[in-house]
Amino acid sequence: MSREVILGDIREIMADVFDMDVDDVVVTPDTTADDIEEWDSLSHIRLIVAVERRFKVKFTNAEIERLRRVGDLVALVEAKQPA
């Protein structure tokens, strides 16, 4: 699965989690929680759970704590994909 495909899927998930229109908000690898009003510590938990479910992966707290931008999340998902 390419980074673009993963990013596209994560964008869809974010639209669900943050209850926003996909076309309204531009999500790039550089997007951070500061860019999206609805993205707080609580919705972050829901985001991670939704991403784990979609890609059938499981993150550790240490991995989650290291995330800064959407691109980090994409890279993490990519790293956990079966070879």
Place this chain on the structure above:
Amino acid sequence: MLKSLSWLRPAPGDFRDQARALRSEMRGGRGDDLGMRLYALANHALDENQLVSLARLAAGACDAGAAPAPFSAVKLGVFGDGTLSLIAPAIAGTALRHRLAVDTFVGEFNRAALDALDPSGPVRSAGLDMALIVSDARVLGLDRPAASRAAADETVERAFGQVRRTVEGLRPSIGSAILVQTVAAPLEPLFGSYDRIEPGSPLSMTAAFNRRVADWAADGGVVLVDVAHLAECVGLEAWDDPGQWHAAKLGFAPSLLPVYADVVARAMAAVRGLSRKCLVLDLDNTLWGGVVGDDGLGGIVIGQGSATGEAHLAVQRMALALRARGVVLAVCSKNEEAAARAPFREHPDMLLREDHIAVFQANWTDKAANLRAIAETLNIGVDALVLLDDNPAERMQVRSELPLVGVPELPDDPALFPRMLAAAGYFEAVSVSKEDRARAEMYQANARRAAALSASADVGAYLASLEMACAIGPVSEMTRARVAQLVNKSNQFNLTTRRWSEGELAAAIRDPARHVAQVRLVDRFGDNGVIAVLIADKGPDAWAIDTWLMSCRVLGRRVEEACLAHLAGAARAAGARALIGRYIPSPRNAIVKDHYRNLGFALEDESGGATTWRLDLDRFVAPALEMTVADGFLAPENAAA
């Protein structure tokens, strides 16, 4: 099955668009069918994010505390340690499925008791109807081993005391019920199998704590949400997510929020009397394998000796168990009636017999029409029905025609039918009385009465033929629980919808300034049990009727006239000259809008739909009724027990 909410249809692919469309319509003024569309959307297996969207929609749909049909509004306080802000919206989104529009207030565990005692505090002024106390073994200190039996007892007592103090502190702020949870057992063993023996192990201490909570709930002090059992059903390994606990103090895996919220919401719905009452069974390939019309009596698969036959037998066994606890059974099948009835009469392996079925609808009319007929015969709403049907097309037809009927999805394998029905939790109860257990019999007698009415020419003759005996008397210790249940469940024939907890009721019974009466009715078809409750404030000049409610089972039987004659007699004997009645409209009690007018009261006052009525006792003459009336207040030694 349970954790994926498999009894519900999968979430629609365009959920986000549907939610968005509803929201923009809501902004542009409420459409009439908005409530029903919201309800339809809620009746899917939604994930925790979709539930949050729905919770927002629900908040937008409520106008100044009033919820659109088919919802009733509940203000719920959620108290506990940890991440309640994830739990609260999941409950609000889920509760729509159970016809509750929930507005949540999130409090803090240890502060809750303190805040609640403060008359000007936020909890007191929040106007809460219900409260949920979210507990966790780790918060309560039950996860750390105790060194001795005495230390274990003390730990359990301390944990229980912590929950109870919070509940007692909250009680003055809560209008209706307080829900408390059992806690899931810690997963990691201390010794291994020996944990079950060792009183100081976390496993033994959580079990002891859960027992204490259950005993408390059995006394009626609180409503129980059995999280421990839920956790076991979904599997403790799936339930417990230590990472989430460390990071967010969420007591269980976030992906299980939907099923947790459903279990909480069904208890809340049960408190509001919204649980289902009747299980309607399809026949072919549901109660037995095969099609009786095609395969014949000998060709259907039922009973021992075949895995399929035993699976269908298990469905019947479950139906019988539900019937024994008060759920009414009915049949709805596309069949020739004679062919459909034959297995019930003649097949030796059938567990279900015609006697168990209150209404039997076997014909070629569509199922929605038959379900309507069943509800009408039993004198209950279609919203009290659950249809168990293996045929997806029939399920779809019923859902689209009668969206308020509970229609679980069923897997292909009949061996899983009972589990699916149980997982859906349609028949949740918060208490069980003797009357509950006899209810199936009573509804069945009702169905026979309805048949008698259609066979009898005029109503007076019909009523006389019922040979009714009405007993009006004080509420006793033995009947207090049933009376409280009736007071808190009756919505339609209820003049003020004033709720009384069992404790308040006990106080009212002792209060010499109050008159509290229960009414029982027996007829030739059976004992209807306690079917009406009257509570009046005894003023020196006039008695004000605070609470007057009646079970809809006995509508049209002139029981209300017997009640009035009793009240008039008692008030007159106490020296009062008038009765004052009040009607307070609710979404469900329009049926009694003209109750007092019909009984000869004069309108005194009207404001905002609520009306006040007066009856001068010197002008009142008790009518002749088609029943015998025994008044236990006149002869206390004959008080109705």
